[in-house]
Amino acid sequence: MSTGSAPAGPSTPSKKRSKWEDDDLDQGQQLEHPQKRRAKSKGSTPALSEPRQVSNTGASNNPKPKPTLKSKVLHSQYVPERTRHPEIQSSRSVYCYERLNQIEEGSYGVVFRARDKQTGDIVALKKLKLEEEKNGFPITALREIYALMSCQHENVVRVREVVVGETLTQVFVVMDFIEHDLKTLLTSMPSPFLQSEVKTLMIQLLSAVNHCHQNWILHRDLKTSNLLMNNRGTIKVADFGLARRYGDPVGLGGLTQLVVTLWYRAPEILLGATKYSTAVDLWSVGCIFAELLLKEPLFQAKGEIEMISMIFKLLGPPTKESWSNYTELPLAQTITIPPPQPNQFRSKFPYLSTAGLDLLMSLLKYDPEKRITAAEALKHPYFKESPLPKHPDLFGSFPSAAAGEKRRKPDSPSAPARAQNYKLVTEFDIP
Missing domain, CATH: 1.10.510.10 (Transferase(Phosphotransferase) domain 1)
Structure with missing residues (x-):
């Protein structure tokens, strides 16, 4: 096959560029027509469809293109930046908490008092009852977590996180502990x-x-x-x-x-x-x-x-x-x-x-x-x-029954008990 400049034959169909590849372009870079992007001159400099713009200061080395209406927009103007939506992370293990005692048991879960091993905070650990669920995660638990996260208020108990155990039936909701x-x-x-x-x-x-x-x-x-x-x-x-x-x-x-x-x-x-x-x-x-x-x-x-x-x-x-x-x-x-x-x-x-x-x-x-x-x-x-x-x-403070505290009786001295050979001290006994 000759390596000279022979007339070009029928070109093979080019690979269609996906929208994900377009995201790699710079924000100010304009999209070029595929035919113009493939067209190359015999020299080393590619043929441009438009002459390079030169700034008013005379600098001509790689000038920064001005943003135009045709500039590539990386995200919608109606969507907040990614920094406002942190990445989804995996749930922590329930073993990050030390279980102290059981507080109460209800229809939908069992509540324990626990301590965070990292911070030492005392929290309420609610274990959801999922052992008998046959249709996946119960709607009642989803509603509870959604409602607590939607109603963040100073007079509504705060959800800290959701932790998991060793199996799929061990899901715990971590909340603030109230006495x-x-x-x-x-x-x-x-x-x-x-x-x-x-x-x-x-x-x-x-x-x-x-x-x-x-x-x-x-x-x-x-x-x-x-x-x-x-x-x-x-x-x-x-x-x-x-x-x-x-x-x-x-x-x-x-x-x-x-x-x-x-x-x-x-x-x-x-x-x-x-x-x-x-x-x-x-x-x-x-x-x-x-x-x-x-x-x-x-x-x-x-x-x-x-x-x-x-x-x-x-x-x-x-x-x-x-x-x-x-x-x-x-x-x-x-x-x-x-x-x-x-x-x-x-x-x-x-x-x-x-x-x-x-x-x-x-x-x-x-x-x-x-x-x-x-x-x-x-x-x-x-x-x-x-x-x-x-x-x-x-308001007055009260002992916490959930923490196992009991009301203390006020300490007061007891009345003196009469001894068998007790004698009163008289003035003659004082030296």
Whole structure:
């Protein structure tokens, strides 16, 4: 074959350049036509389609091209830079934590108190129950992790990370450790909270619930055992195992009725409502408000029928004025409504102020459409009247049952015991 300059024959089809190879180009470099890029002169200098531009300063050695509309854009202007999205890293091992003791066990997991071996921080380690799962990772666990990450608030428990064990069924959620839960604290306290302390706790609870609702999250299991409190007077909402987004499309069966612990369950759920919203959380907040005042749960029913009768007794039977669409509920026709009677709020809470009673009745209203919202409750006059809410730092500290602490009895000297041959000291015995 001759190596001279023979006329070019039919050229082989060039390899199509992918979009991933284009990313290797500089940001200011323009894309050239494939034919022009392959065309080469006999000399060593490639033929350019346009003459090289020379800057005004006279420098002609490798001038930096000016950005034009045809410049290659490496990412969309609507997408944040990569530095704002860190790389996904593998989960740490659960053995990075030292397990101290078990705190409690629920329907969806077991909570332990643990210590981070690197930092020494005390954390709450929640092991998800995945042993009996047949369809992969449970939706309840996904909802809980998503809700906790979406509702980052000073009064919502913070998720630190998710760690794994040796098998796929060992998944742990690492959260901040809080010393007390309100249910245990109320039963062990020698006296109930003061009015100023109740207001502080209610403001924190309503702030957390309002933040969750603004992020389209329903908690659906608010109760005193799911409210954690530290020794600095700050409470945090925990246990989002039944939480979900209420803006998502609902299936044909509607929202599940197996939500909220019975004593804190709203009447519309008790009567079979398949559509509900943020009002179910506010009913639970009203029950918690009453429990803080009474130092015991408001409705201690053994079943749903007894729960409905206790609500009827406190609020009075529902009427067309108090609950217009009551008859449209699935189980409304199966309940016998007692004769009309006034509510029993004043006799049940004789020491509560008029503004406080109005807030409680606004939270415990039959009609979900008329029930007060969390944002409206935060502006209620009850929180502006005397006594004003106490600063959280002024709260007293209590021994942590989760940490195995016990209340210490005050040390005081015992009375003197009379000895058998005891003699009183007289003035003659003193030298």
